[in-house]
Amino acid sequence: MCGIVAYIGSKQCQQLLLEGLKRLEYRGYDSAGMAVLDGSKITLARAVGKVSNLEDKLEETGGMRGTLGLAHTRWATHGGVTEANAHPHTDDRVGIALIHNGIIENYASLKTYLEEKGHVFKSQTDTEVLAMLIGELYEGDLEKAVQAALREVTGAYSIAVICEKEPDTLVVARKGSPLMLGIGNGEFIVGSDPSAIIAHTTQAVPLEDYTVAKVTRSGFRTSDIHDVPVTPKVMQLEMDLEQIELGSFGHFMQKEIFEQPKALRNTMRGRLDTREGRVVLGGVSKFDKELTKTRRVTLTGQGTALHAAMIGEYLLEDLAKIPAVAEYASEFRYRNPIVEDNTVVIAVSQSGETADTLAALREAKERGALAMGVVNVVGSSIARETDAGVYLRVGPEIGVASTKAFVGQVAVLSMLTIYLGRKRYLSADQCADLMREMELIPEKMERILESDARIRKVTERYIDRENWLFLGRGYNYPTALEGALKLKEISYIHAEGMPAAEMKHGPIALINDGMPAVFIANRGRQYDKVMSNIQEVKARGGRIIAVATEGDEQIKRLADEVLFVPDIAEPLSPMLTVVPLQLMAYHAAVLRGHDVDKPRNLAKSVTVE
Numbered sequence: 001m002c003g004i005v006a007y008i009g010s011k012q013c014q015q016l017l018l019e020g021l022k023r024l025e026y027r028g029y030d031s032a033g034m035a036v037l038d039g040s041k042i043t044l045a046r047a048v049g050k051v052s053n054l055e056d057k058l059e060e061t062g063g064m065r066g067t068l069g070l071a072h073t074r075w076a077t078h079g080g081v082t083e084a085n086a087h088p089h090t091d092d093r094v095g096i097a098l099i100h101n102g103i104i105e106n107y108a109s110l111k112t113y114l115e116e117k118g119h120v121f122k123s124q125t126d127t128e129v130l131a132m133l134i135g136e137l138y139e140g141d142l143e144k145a146v147q148a149a150l151r152e153v154t155g156a157y158s159i160a161v162i163c164e165k166e167p168d169t170l171v172v173a174r175k176g177s178p179l180m181l182g183i184g185n186g187e188f189i190v191g192s193d194p195s196a197i198i199a200h201t202t203q204a205v206p207l208e209d210y211t212v213a214k215v216t217r218s219g220f221r222t223s224d225i226h227d228v229p230v231t232p233k234v235m236q237l238e239m240d241l242e243q244i245e246l247g248s249f250g251h252f253m254q255k256e257i258f259e260q261p262k263a264l265r266n267t268m269r270g271r272l273d274t275r276e277g278r279v280v281l282g283g284v285s286k287f288d289k290e291l292t293k294t295r296r297v298t299l300t301g302q303g304t305a306l307h308a309a310m311i312g313e314y315l316l317e318d319l320a321k322i323p324a325v326a327e328y329a330s331e332f333r334y335r336n337p338i339v340e341d342n343t344v345v346i347a348v349s350q351s352g353e354t355a356d357t358l359a360a361l362r363e364a365k366e367r368g369a370l371a372m373g374v375v376n377v378v379g380s381s382i383a384r385e386t387d388a389g390v391y392l393r394v395g396p397e398i399g400v401a402s403t404k405a406f407v408g409q410v411a412v413l414s415m416l417t418i419y420l421g422r423k424r425y426l427s428a429d430q431c432a433d434l435m436r437e438m439e440l441i442p443e444k445m446e447r448i449l450e451s452d453a454r455i456r457k458v459t460e461r462y463i464d465r466e467n468w469l470f471l472g473r474g475y476n477y478p479t480a481l482e483g484a485l486k487l488k489e490i491s492y493i494h495a496e497g498m499p500a501a502e503m504k505h506g507p508i509a510l511i512n513d514g515m516p517a518v519f520i521a522n523r524g525r526q527y528d529k530v531m532s533n534i535q536e537v538k539a540r541g542g543r544i545i546a547v548a549t550e551g552d553e554q555i556k557r558l559a560d561e562v563l564f565v566p567d568i569a570e571p572l573s574p575m576l577t578v579v580p581l582q583l584m585a586y587h588a589a590v591l592r593g594h595d596v597d598k599p600r601n602l603a604k605s606v607t608v609e
């Protein structure tokens, strides 16, 4: 979604801001803009489309000079994708420029109030209302004006504000939308995401909700919106530049698919004690007493994270024998859910900032559940608000289509299952067997990745087909959903995923001559049933692409294409079977000439409802 980068220091900041915007491009956006304050004058530029359009514009107009500035990538919510709606927005009174992520929910009433006071608006955005309000309340102190304005606002925001009357001040604030203040050497860099600041510093203060920071060239102070001082917590960013750079890969998605074996090794490192048959999870163990009493687990998330949560549901019931259900966070939060005593809610999220998942978590906490997080981004909102949690440790995920985070989520949920199962029905030997299987996954994944060229060839054969089915059963039903989501989100091919048996209840009508049906048909308890489903599709002219277990001769006779994966215990199989599906989606998008890392309409982190 929208991205923020801001700078105050001694360097000319135009280039630095542009580089920050480029690092935020992966989040998804449709326009970009920048404002730089040079002594007493703000210069502003905005452009629809890519950051490179803004760059061209700056070049044409001779660029901007100044050592204090803001820049933004906008993902439209209020008002269409136009230059007038792009940020920064300005007021019409004192020379304020502002950028904003989030949504000001009461913007309509504030706008009416401001119009009555004579302010004239140039955009359709909620953000311009906030810029005007700060201007209206300005009495010679930008920090105070921002605090006063934010006291009037409902909704979510992270903002950065400058004012022509205060050339040594940058004011930033946050509620419900991430923002961090990077502390450099005689300079400060603000970013909505660490990737915007990591090139300059690894020391940062992640702002808490309702915190306002006044930043000058010599230091900063943090307070709440009522001006009560807040003690800043400085943290060390664990990201390095190499992790957020492409290296020799064509796209971040491709890099991240190929990084999965390494990422999984990191996820598991130090957590599997096969000798004792137990999993070691530091962020959970202090709640052991409560966890032993767990009567029910609700797993929640959106998109890919929900698919991982669904696998978690199967794992917890099948292996740990704990009643579990996976549910869209967006449904859970509004449906008045029953949360019984001893319920654990697990929020699954790569970014830790997904608005619906965060809200579902808060709802569950409010109703007395123990809140657990399975999150990738350290220090993110969900990570901070959960009672207990396990980080994925897969490193920054830049590609909009989630890949390595998915396998990290499934790996963490597998470990959590063993952890909780050991407290109930699983023996130390059973746990050790599962853990030994887990340890082999990275190596098995590497073998699948070696067949990349073949997977590309298979994809090429079906690239003109506009409708695809993805079918699986049991643990690999969520994998089928994930395969379909990957294909549709980056290649814009219509794809549906479903339990293989469900096909007969309607979707079978779609099957026509040559329609690709991807079956996840690895060895498992329902193998024979999947074989029957394959026959049903084949009989109607569908083309079968099967993901199957190495050495399966039977499937070779049935399927048009077979993509083999190494043998593995069924509950852990989604971590392997998903890999060929990720590669197929990737190649389909490349073959169709799409921008894999910036799919249309999508944002990396969905921080609005």
Ligand code: F6R
Pocket: 301, 302, 303, 304, 305, 306, 348, 349, 350, 351, 352, 353, 354, 357, 400, 401, 402, 403, 485, 486, 489, 604, 605, 606
């Ligand atoms: C799909 C994808 C999305 C996210 C979803 C949740 O490839 O990336 O479906 O999985 O928006 O995001 P997080 O995991 O950040 O909560």
